[in-house]
Amino acid sequence: MTQIHVDNRNGYPSSALDILQLLQVPLADPQAARQTRATLRRLRAGDTLFLEGTRAQALYVVRGGCFKLSCSSEDGYEQVLAFTERGDLLGLEGWCDGMHANSAVALEDCSVYGLALPDVTPLARRLPEFDQLLHRAAAAAVRSRTRLIDVMAAVSAEVRLARFLVQWSQRMQACGESPTRLLLRMCRRDLASHLGLAHATVSRSFGALADWGLLQVANREVEILDLDGLRAYARSTRRPNDDSPGAARAQSSAGGDRLRPAAGAWR
Amino acid sequence: MTQIHVDNRNGYPSSALDILQLLQVPLADPQAARQTRATLRRLRAGDTLFLEGTRAQALYVVRGGCFKLSCSSEDGYEQVLAFTERGDLLGLEGWCDGMHANSAVALEDCSVYGLALPDVTPLARRLPEFDQLLHRAAAAAVRSRTRLIDVMAAVSAEVRLARFLVQWSQRMQACGESPTRLLLRMCRRDLASHLGLAHATVSRSFGALADWGLLQVANREVEILDLDGLRAYARSTRRPNDDSPGAARAQSSAGGDRLRPAAGAWR
DNA sequence: CGTGATCTTGAAGGGGGTCAACTGGAGTGG
């Protein structure tokens, strides 16, 4: 199981210019980027792009497909930190520390550009746009983690799932895909780890959201029927801090039957 | 409560050199850093350094004291993202996006260096050490968030608290302070938000860890009596993923009396 | 000493973890 298969062979020659074009970075001097070599690599579902704790060799930019980013405690529990999408930059921490702080596993067939680490600093020095790109990617990684914290901070399992789906929907829309017809790439177990839940609870939560008419679920295909409703429900928070000034308090004696979500009751 | 009091007045003139010295960055050309102006600002407990959603004006480096980093959902629920310490760099996202993505509030009397945003990019271009510093700070921010995710992923409240304390202890040790005599700067409510728990549960968890002889608690003063034991207990994971290969399974029919923590039973 | 915030502790109730059984689909080999 979980066979580790780092595929170094089939790498197609490419250049930093391809990467910057993929990321739609306007360049003053395109030729400067062409001089730096890059590699286009293809991976199949299940392949490992890099492994936590190993020596980092390159920076990666996702060209297609979805990776699972995770880190494991020594007990073997795997915490899923993020699911990537086109344009995501992976392995930044490896560049800073020399070691990968997390693992990246392909959830489907993927292709990535790789930029050898020794080339990164010179390129950043030569191309301010690229240096800027690195900073933005780091900020994006922080934002991604912060979003996950927001998800995990939700009290109830249904709200966590709802928040995750809303985020996913937004990202899909940003990619130009449908924000309501989602195709999840990960299995329930990975999703459960991501949300900080048991996988059985994830199943039940899907069921609950479907019962409430917010979505329709068929395995990994999810159709959001009421995006506004889902958004409203996702905003349900833990009871606001005791003294927070402007927090509208309603709470409604709900909680009784739960036939409809508490959405709206929390404003 | 929570009075917003951004104190712009008492700023003492300083320079980027002071910042780099505080961070112990060895410089090839110290004079280059001295030319960039910086500001040393003092804040009192409760003061806000910057506020989520406002226009960012500077990058900050903590010289002394502890800040609470948090972001709020529109419902007024405040999620505490981190507690800072000497040398931490704040406001990086503000530099990238122009807006602060979170708020920083002083939990005690603090002092920070401020570096005006327009000066950041030129300085980074002139001083590679500073550019490197920015990248490292971003990586540190990602690590910090990831550590919090690790904390929040723990099933039980006691384990979450234990993990937090172990991390805090390590950071104190790295600062040259005692790793066993901790003085927490935050109130239970902030700690609860940080750990994703109700504040009553935090109190109870402190009580539990104390009952087990792992520590002694007096309000915000915590003395760790058995650091190894606390570490071992903090490693308790959610049941490892079903198919993880090397995960030693023990589980012990514990859960019965809970007089001693399950530490060790989980290896 | 009084007042308000902070912290602890109690009681009640339910949400979700854990375990387990069952279903269905994919892959394999006969």
Next chain:
DNA sequence: CCACTCCAGTTGACCCCCTTCAAGATCACG
């Protein structure tokens, strides 16, 4: 083609742990 296996997913049952609400205790500060 079917039997078999393995894994993903769903659903049920049980019960502990955490949230919520509430009341006390303790602390900080004027």
